[in-house]
Amino acid sequence: MHNELAQLINSNVSGSNAEHVARENGDDVLFISSEHILRVCTFLKSAQGYEFNVLQVVTGCDYTDRIEVSYILASFINNLELILKTKLLKENKDHTPELESVCSVWEAANYQERECFDMLGVCFKNHPDPRRILCPDDWEGYPLRKDYVPAEKYNGMVINPEHKINREEIFFGEKLKREAVDPKKISYSWKKPEYFPDGVPESTESE
């Protein structure tokens, strides 16, 4: 399906550079150039034999030099599914790349694009309501970027103050290991050194 669709897009939307990327595992992907996203989506919604009438997801994935925005389209008429992707170059840490909004094609894009902006800092041009959606309006940074540093303060309030962290829960695994008959069976793999920048602290529990 992907190959034919790529040809169809290329012949109908000039300059879209649709490219089929086959994957060994999972689903195949269709890459297109970012300038033509609106035209490609408009075309796909009414393309003969495909008719992607539902937009499921607009999301992105941050790679250090670029952000790949994925549009997952579904056709409830022909029972099809398509992952449409586009690459956006990210110049520096705070750069917010721009992309055309597809709200005029599917209404569902409104909330999805707002979430994508909120989480990854992709600006959608001509979006009717370009606000953050899950984070507060005055939040700084884009949490789902790989270089995001968790904020320490929000509006003067300390986030995760020391006295509110439940150390007992953090050292729950250690306690289990001490008390277990066979300590090898307890792994608590979630406890990683990178969670503790100043070195893994000693257990605060009294023996």
Added chain:
Amino acid sequence: MSDHSTTSEWYKNPAEREVLKTDLLTLNMGPQHPATHGVLRVEIKTDSEIVVEAIPHIGYLHRCMEKHCEGLDYRGIIPYTDRMDYLGAMGMEWGYALTLEKMLGTEVPQRAEYIRVLVAELQRIASHLMFFGTYAIDLGAFSPFLYAFQDRETILRIFEELSGARLLYNYIWIGGVWNDITDGQLRRITKFCEEMSESLKKYHALVGENHIFVGRTANVGMMSKELCFDHGATGPILRGSGVNWDLRKNRTYGLYKDLDFDIIVGEGIKGQVGDCWDRYWVRMQEMHESIKIIKQCLDGIEEGPIIGKVPKVIKIPEGEIYMRTECPRGELGYHLISNGGKTPYRLKVKSSCFTHVGLLPEVAKGQMIADFVATIGSIDIVLGEVDR
């Protein structure tokens, strides 16, 4: 039927509206409001009793679960998926497990498949019962809630015995399920199903046929087919609008292809197709279908292993996948991007409730405030899934 309509006549007429023009009043509904089912805040601009504009504000329960997942191993994510839709947690786990199994190529033993369908359908009943109870409360009837919770309790007891938890189970694991189901529990489920199909008819007679309930829901909050497709609505909402679409049939997974059940589609019995009553009716009838599925599972289940061969440390090969499943509230999708490591590079959850909140402003325009409450209730959102 009744001449009760969502939009008042004078509001439809612009000339009359101009004469009676007053300032709009901004009203905040929520985040602590019993009718918003959690921490949804809706900013309503009202013209006397009429909603002119409704702006949902979400994010009060945002935990950035997707970011957390990037630092967890694949098994460790399962409890986090529970905490999205805490009223339909089995469906959340199953969707996630299916995503990974498809990437790993794991074969799930037959018994585990049966148990999965069994618990997922029981969960669907529990979730729809919750809807039934709370929806009746939203519209002013208190007692159906007590009946619904009594039956829901039976299901939760069974889940508690199976998994050790009442709501957040961590029960469906990659490659199978965690704990085996005993014959005694199967017998109890059989008994429950028999009782349930009888009581469901009673409940429907008590609430669905009630004159006041019909007056409050029929012809209220209409959602057309086109509106649903445009906004990406799925699940009971889409079916309530008269679209024959169920992933269990259309993109089948698990054992559903061998099981016999029908897709319930709204027919507009009390009003027009796609009104609140239709959505209520679809959910009530779906419970009957779930019971049908459970009975077939109880007949088909055989002895055997409950978990397949899964590597001790799960590493998903490089690639990406999008997997959808039919959860009680609609379609749940997992979009997983892996770079071959022990943790996902990116895991995006497509939640149906999030999309359905986007539908609200469109439906709310021109409704009475009381009807707007009925509309929110009929959408049946869980804020844990909206905010993730």
